[in-house]
Amino acid sequence: MVEVTLDHVSKVFGEGAQKVVAVDDASFTVKDKELIVLLGPSGSGKSTLLRLIAGLEIPTSGDIIIGNKVVTELTPKERDVAMVFQSYALYPHMSVFDNIAFPLKIRKLPREEIKSRVEQTAEILNIKHLLNRMPGQLSGGEMQRVALARSIVRNPQVFLFDEPLSNLDAKLRVTTRGFLKRLQKDLGITSIYVTHDQEEAMTIADRIVVLDRGKVQQIDSPDAIYSKPQNIFVAGFIGSPPMNLIEGRVLMRSGKIFFSSESVNFELPQEMMRNKVTNEELDKGKNVTLGIRPEDVIATATPGNYARVFKGKVYITELVGNTNYVMVEAGKMILRTVASPGFRVEIGKEVYFTFDLQNIHFFDSETQERL
């Protein structure tokens, strides 16, 4: 049973004016055999976090526990973790076989055992035919598999991945993603995976840790993160194309609750705001941000008989796959919507759009938190 726990881990670089808080009080536990993804934009601290777990850096405060051992100050060797780098870092002067065998060689294992383990691992990753080649002769995908083999051959407690797919071309990335996920399940080794690509995270993760500027924003399964983002950052970061975020206010007028903004204004059913906003706030009017995903906003030619319909003008359209995204100018904002089937859209033309209240998210504009 190998769990990885971070207990109030922080990492600060530099001092005084050049102080950088790379990781700010991160706490979470990775479950046994889980593949957890650290997701965030550059500078969010995800790589630093990974390196802290690996032992390449030591936290400024907090503890790291792997298995049942507190490893905070231990060297990587003592932690029994393996890491796959973005650049693969294959030793250029050694053959593929020697590269994979290296971790075993330095542990002074007998030659026959090294040979059989290397070949076994190479078999799993389909690179047995490459064992005698030099890294310089390999393609990107092959190099990546060698890097994987080098990590696997040791049978470590934990796998660490630092953006391993970033150097591959788009198509290869997609196929390798699935391969990695399958491999991890088969091997059953607890894994921590860093990426900035939210699509990648959504497809392979058991759970995702979303990070922004060193702070943990939300830890949840991909579904939960997608459908219930806990704050504006997560809402805007996850999902491609990104969620529409409309700043506005929620207030009570003549017994009814309204949402008003510079683009859309409509009435809200009372239950929606019940446990989220107090009556005083409603009287005064509370600043909230409304979030709704493009696929939940339908653009149509005619008002039809929807409950709530708004008018706008087509700004531009984007055809992605078989989905036609329509950017609609509504009031002072531009919203991203999806064209209803069969709707022929022209730039500049008037258009109507509607959405289902089920799919709305509300966030407190001041705290950025979900309501």
Next chain:
Amino acid sequence: MVEKGKRRRRLEARDAYLMILPFLVLMSVFSLFPIFQGISLSFYRVGLPEDKYIGLKNYERALVDDVLALTLKNTVFYGITLMLGIVLCILPALLVNSVAMGNRPRLRWVFQAAILLPIVISWVTLGSAWNWIFLIGGGALAQTGRPGAISISPLAQASTALPTVGLLTVWSTLGYNTILFLAGLRGIPKVMYEAAQIDGASNWQTFRHVTLPLLKPMLTFMVVTGFIGAFQIFDPVATLTNGGPGWYSASIMFYTVRQAWYALDYGYAAVLGLVVVAIVFTLSVIQFRLIYKRYV
């Protein structure tokens, strides 16, 4: 906050000290200490039966030393010659680069290999070779009986020794500088030339507005280094003319060595050495500041 990682940092520092200790020791003894030794030496007259402390006498001597003044002048001359030589290297570099860029990379290789040769050859050999060449040339000219023919080597004549040594020094460093320029030119992305081409720039305009500005940092650095290098010239002088005739082609470094080795006046040589070090150090610091401020 508790200081974490102390153990790791201590280990790292220990490993580091282990690795650099021999170097530190040797460097302190043989590179750092000589400076202090040199300063102390400058206050003595080194000789038998023992060294005699003479205070600032050596320095006073330096101030009125005509030979020192002459060699300083010579050295500045060398410096300027070297600087000019460096600037001149741009031309062949440009030429070869433009052609090689097109379709003949081999050309560049051969060219570089040829001009690099003098760098690996000792000046003892070079000096000997050039002395011979001038002898032959002089001999050949004298035989033709033409009026004004130089019958002795330009290296042996007071008026021409200095410039000849300067010229030969430039000859030997041409290779190094041209190669550097070639590399620098290679570093200019081809797209810049293409953009200039599309904008309709002529060859000269491209050179002035694209090549030159991009080459400037390198040029500046090399030119200043070249000037500083003049203060260290010893080998060419020693092997071509041995300073002569008289001291007319001597560089300051040569004079310094001569004082130490031949006149055995180590005290005075120490002063001279310090002068050289002071000049070079100051120039280097200026150069450092220059480059840092403008280009970093």
Next chain:
Amino acid sequence: MAKVKGRPKTGALFRIAAYSSTILSLVIYFFPFYLLVVISLHGNIFAQPPELVPANPDFSGYVAIFTNPAFFEWIMNSFIYTIGISLGTIIMSSFTGYAFSRLDFPGKTQLFWLVLGLMMIPAVASYIPLYVMLAKMKLLNTYWGIIIPPIASPYSAFLMKQSFDAIPKDYEEVAYIDGASRPTILFRVILPIAKPALITLALFQFVWNWNNFAWPLFVATSPRMWNLPLGIWNMVWSYTRDFWTLAAGGVVLMLVPFVMYLIGVEYFLRGIVVTGLKK
């Protein structure tokens, strides 16, 4: 300068100029050495026209060299000094360069500036006080006295540091995570990767030390400890001898660096570019 396609006239002009300057450079740069070889073979260059290919090559000069015990000693010394100093410098600067590049320790910045500062001091200037120091240490005119002092070369240490800086840290980090100890990482990972830089350093060191005669000039007080360039130089300027023998000496002196040069031109070229541009 941009080569505008479709303007063949200018192109041809450039090409001719480039080719002729290449040929010219070949001539200017190889000719002096060729001449030296001719002279050493007793080619009669004072004849009209000068005899550029010796009709009766006379190897007596070379024979004289190789049978002259002094010459032979000088050549031996040259090898000892060159190999000794070069090897010592390479080893020392590798360790030092690695420490500065990868490790952190108190006093690192100050030490680094010290090394940089010492780099700016011309070596020849320090020979003088060094002579006095070595005399006091009774190391004058000894092999140790000649070989040890130049080994702690700030310049070489700086070079190696730059070379190590250029190697991505990834390799070491992977090895570290996989459990390698620091010596293992240094010897089995870093040094092999840094091989080109090491070879370049070795070549430059070798050539420089082989040709250096200013240093032994100070430290070798007896002609028996001279190296080859010093020996030849002294003979040329102290009393006129058999010029042909001296020319032969010059050729012999030149052979070693020349051979190294032919073998490693690539490395020399790369070395110049790398050290020159890094600034």
